[in-house]
Amino acid sequence: MKYTSQAVAKPYFIFALTLLAGEILFGLLMGIQYIYGDFLFPLIPFNVLRMVHTNLLIVLLLNGFMGATYYLIPEETQRELWSPKLAIITFWIFLAAGVATILGYLFVPYATLTEITFNELLPTMGREFLEQPLPTKVGIVIVALSYIFNVGMTVLKGRKTVITTVLLTGLLGLAVFFLFAFYVPDNLVADKFFWWFTVHLWVEATWELILGAILAFVLIKTTGVDREHIDKWLYLIIAMTMLSGILGTGHHFFYMGAPEYWLWIGSLSSAVEPLPFFLMILFAYTMARERKIQHENEIALTWAKGTAVMGFLGAGVWGFMHTLAPVNMYTHGTQLTAAHGHLSFYGAYVMIVFTVISYAMPILRGRPHGNSKKAQKVELTSFWMLNIGMVGLTLALTVAGITQIMDQRVGTDLVSFMESQASMTGIYTIRLGFGLLVFAGLMTYVYSFFVKEEAK
Amino acid sequence: MTERITKSMAKNIYYGGGTFALLIFIALTFDTVHQIPKRSNEVNMTPSVVAGKKIWEKNDCVGCHTLVGEGAYYAPELKNVFQRRGGADEASFKAYMQGWMAAQPLNEPNRRKMPQFNLTTDEVNNLADFLIWTSEVDANEWPPTIEG
Numbered sequence: 001m002k003y004t005s006q007a008v009a010k011p012y013f014i015f016a017l018t019l020l021a022g023e024i025l026f027g028l029l030m031g032i033q034y035i036y037g038d039f040l041f042p043l044i045p046f047n048v049l050r051m052v053h054t055n056l057l058i059v060l061l062l063n064g065f066m067g068a069t070y071y072l073i074p075e076e077t078q079r080e081l082w083s084p085k086l087a088i089i090t091f092w093i094f095l096a097a098g099v100a101t102i103l104g105y106l107f108v109p110y111a112t113l114t115e116i117t118f119n120e121l122l123p124t125m126g127r128e129f130l131e132q133p134l135p136t137k138v139g140i141v142i143v144a145l146s147y148i149f150n151v152g153m154t155v156l157k158g159r160k161t162v163i164t165t166v167l168l169t170g171l172l173g174l175a176v177f178f179l180f181a182f183y184v185p186d187n188l189v190a191d192k193f194f195w196w197f198t199v200h201l202w203v204e205a206t207w208e209l210i211l212g213a214i215l216a217f218v219l220i221k222t223t224g225v226d227r228e229h230i231d232k233w234l235y236l237i238i239a240m241t242m243l244s245g246i247l248g249t250g251h252h253f254f255y256m257g258a259p260e261y262w263l264w265i266g267s268l269s270s271a272v273e274p275l276p277f278f279l280m281i282l283f284a285y286t287m288a289r290e291r292k293i294q295h296e297n298e299i300a301l302t303w304a305k306g307t308a309v310m311g312f313l314g315a316g317v318w319g320f321m322h323t324l325a326p327v328n329m330y331t332h333g334t335q336l337t338a339a340h341g342h343l344s345f346y347g348a349y350v351m352i353v354f355t356v357i358s359y360a361m362p363i364l365r366g367r368p369h370g371n372s373k374k375a376q377k378v379e380l381t382s383f384w385m386l387n388i389g390m391v392g393l394t395l396a397l398t399v400a401g402i403t404q405i406m407d408q409r410v411g412t413d414l415v416s417f418m419e420s421q422a423s424m425t426g427i428y429t430i431r432l433g434f435g436l437l438v439f440a441g442l443m444t445y446v447y448s449f450f451v452k453e454e455a456k
Numbered sequence: 457m458t459e460r461i462t463k464s465m466a467k468n469i470y471y472g473g474g475t476f477a478l479l480i481f482i483a484l485t486f487d488t489v490h491q492i493p494k495r496s497n498e499v500n501m502t503p504s505v506v507a508g509k510k511i512w513e514k515n516d517c518v519g520c521h522t523l524v525g526e527g528a529y530y531a532p533e534l535k536n537v538f539q540r541r542g543g544a545d546e547a548s549f550k551a552y553m554q555g556w557m558a559a560q561p562l563n564e565p566n567r568r569k570m571p572q573f574n575l576t577t578d579e580v581n582n583l584a585d586f587l588i589w590t591s592e593v594d595a596n597e598w599p600p601t602i603e604g
Contacts, residue, residue, distance in 0.1 A: 041571075187498055238474075414601055
């Protein structure tokens with residue numbers, strides 16, 4: 001560790017992994033409820049499980065991004081963080097707000113929660129992924145602003161690199177687009193339209209900048225490739241992201257009341273969306289091939305390459321599968337969307353968090369050359385368990401989606417939603433099985449950090 | 457292919473292309489906002505419809521159902537539930553909704569369960585009005601069939 005203030009990243013990383021465990025656990029509970037409708041009912045209805053599952057994902061990714069930023073910003077700017085104290089205070093505020101919100105979801109009926117958290121003043125709740133009570137949303141804004149301020153001040157006073165510029169642009173975009181979470185028009189169509197400004201422009205635009213910056217940083221560190229070379233790739237990737245991702249928002253505007261021209265604009269732009277992810281694969285593999293140093297933390301580079309490949313599969317391939325308007329007519333709102341959602345969030349974002357943790361955590365724990373060879377072997381096992389588990393459950397959900405389409409939407413002999421779902425217990429059981437493998441994979445990952453160092 | 461592209465070229469594509477895409481997006485946003493009232497029949501958006509949307513949000517209905525294809529995939533799509541369960545007749549749809557909401561949760565072992573929300577008669581009518589209004593939104597002929 002070159003700068004002492006990098007240490008503030010550690011609690012963020014630990015909390016991110018804890019939240020990930022919670023997220024998967026709630027995913028498993030939902031997986032069981034999908035098969036046995038009476039499971040946990042009426043104690044925790046499905047919508048509550050789902051809220052906890054998706055909100056934990058968002059919070060864990062934001063935590064991972066913050067941890068990654070606090071770790072890499074001092075090294076990039078070549079100075080200590082502007083205020084490590086602020087970063088730690090922000091951490092505890094974020095933790096307290098996050099835990100309080102989850103407990104609120106679990107122990108207070110949602111309708112009551114809206115009443116006791118002043119939702120009447122400015123109704124923002126009850127929308128997918130943005131279910132958080134008003135105080136939590138305000139808290140997120142405060143945390144995001146103090147985080148951007150802290151990072152911004154450090155960058156202003158220190159060395160400016162392409163990575164810091166791209167990262168800061170991504171963070172600013174993240175904050176700006178979250179503001180649409182506070183705008184809820186009475187007209188459902190307008191409401192849905194602007195809701196995507198937060199949801200899509202986060203995951204398919206601004207977050208990709210953050211992802212690109214973190215990936216570039218880890219690649220510089222683990223391959224020793226010349227910065228000029230890495231910068232060019234980074235620019236190229238995010239250029240394709242911006243060109244395809246912004247107008248690609250249109251693929252959400254096909255069938256929710258927006259004008260027809262989105263059918264064309266959304267289809268064409270989002271057909272290009274796999275490209276930046278494909279470039280990421282070329283990027284990671286080219287840098288690994290041309291590497292100047294043989295870093296002993298080999299597993300970090302494996303995760304970096306894995307992020308590019310799985311991000312391409314989940315966001316690129318599974319996204320393209322249903323992004324053209326005539327196809328989306330049949331796939332919209334089915335388990336195919338869930339399949340894509342799972343593999344893209346995991347492949348692009350959860351995996352970049354694993355990447356940066358695998359690179360930085362050993363250094364933060366006083367092992368500059370990475371964990372021991374034995375520990376890395378255990379970690380590699382977890383890498384495959386997680387990936388196979390995620391691909392497996394994605395395939396199961398894909399089969400479920402196709403079944404749903406054939407039953408409800410194709411031909412004349414139509415089957416109702418509930419009947420179609422009831423016929424799929426087998427597929428949902430397979431999905432649950434792969435989910436268990438993912439959870440075991442995460443446990444193995446965490447365990448790898450506690451494998452004893454070999455005596456030298 | 458990447459050998460021929462220099463860093464400054466890539467940088468220019470990023471800033472130029474990003475700005476270009478953003479400008480088109482903003483222009484189309486203005487046009488869409490302009491068209492939404494007509495496509496959604498905003499003139500029919502009565503206070504009861506708005507109240508129904510608030511009830512929809514307050515009870516996190518989107519946490520299980522999809523509406524215009526967005527939400528969770530645990531329970532049926534509701535954009536065309538007015539046609540599916542009410543035969544596109546307001547009186548029979550409202551009667552159906554009153555009965556359905558009161559009957560939850562259904563006593564069928566292991567069927568997916570919908571909680572009892574204890575809504576008043578008026579609230580259920582608001583919710584029904586909201587779903588009727590939504591069913592008339594021009595969503596480019598989606599959903600493809602009555603089963604949603």
